[in-house]
Amino acid sequence: MNEYLDSFIVAGGAALLLITFLIRSFFIPSESMLPTLQVHDYILVDKLIYHFAHPMRGDVLVFHPPHLDDPEKKDFIKRVVAIEGDEIAVQDGQVFLNGTLLDEPYIAEPPISDFGPLRIPKGYIFMMGDNRNNSDDSRGWGPLPLENVVGKAFLIFWPLQRIQLLH
Template identity: 40%
Template sequence: MTGLLPIKKFLKEWVPSLLVAVVVSFTFNTYVAQGMRVPTGSMLPTIQLQDQIMVEKLVRFTDFQFGDIVVFYPPLPGHEEERYVKRLIGLPGDTIEIKDGSLYRNGEKVDEPYIREKMTYTFGPLKVPEDKYFFLGDNRNDSLDAHLWPTPFVDKSKIIGKAMFRYYPLTEIGPLK
């Protein structure tokens, strides 16, 4: 019977702490922030293939800004459960057009120092509907993004969160811009 005493003591002392840790971890991961490995090169040169980034999920309850790097579920048949990482290009009400290798937002040319190279395609003009967003990768000519999707807009309900910073590789830790 004495062999059971250490087990009972262990269970009494550690199980409540472990349960609290599991609940806190699950809640944090589900509602606050989550790590993610980037599986493609669609955001080169900003985010490298296989980089690990932290995604803040609380931001989905606030307003997004042009240029934010966002994680979402795409409106792409066969890919609806995948998480995509792209740059926010068009907010609700914006008119987006790509011509002559440049992005135009509401008729004005946008300076985009983060893109890998000028675009080799044309797109639009299209107006972003209410509660929808328009996303493109920084590696525009090699990115499966809104300019190729049958429905180019992402519903607000499909947004997971904002990519805040890279935490791996360790030599590249820092905020994403």
């Protein structure tokens, strides 16, 4: 009996450490990342990765939105489209990064409104939802401070038929 209790305590402690410092699950409540993420998907997020590296273009991140009164009470998920030093613009349904048309096979449909150009300042990134016409993102509230990043989404784990790694 004592063996089982010890095993349970060790397993519980390991799970608590994992959830607190390394990995966290999130529920997808909206259509802003369609078709990549669907409503009711559950994902896993690596909370440790950006302590050692900066987000890269194309990464799908969970973050605290800077435009809310208490941003830590809500989490958003979007794709990194531009990093510090980049210039981003949306013109005629196309996204341009540093003057070059961005290849975006993951978007639901091209954006209908123009934006920018905007140069991304040091310590910031520019986030956009894959469902460009149904996303509350950096086009509305500006570049995201790096300190607002929670982590990088890396796996859809529910529903079972949608299990896949995210790129």
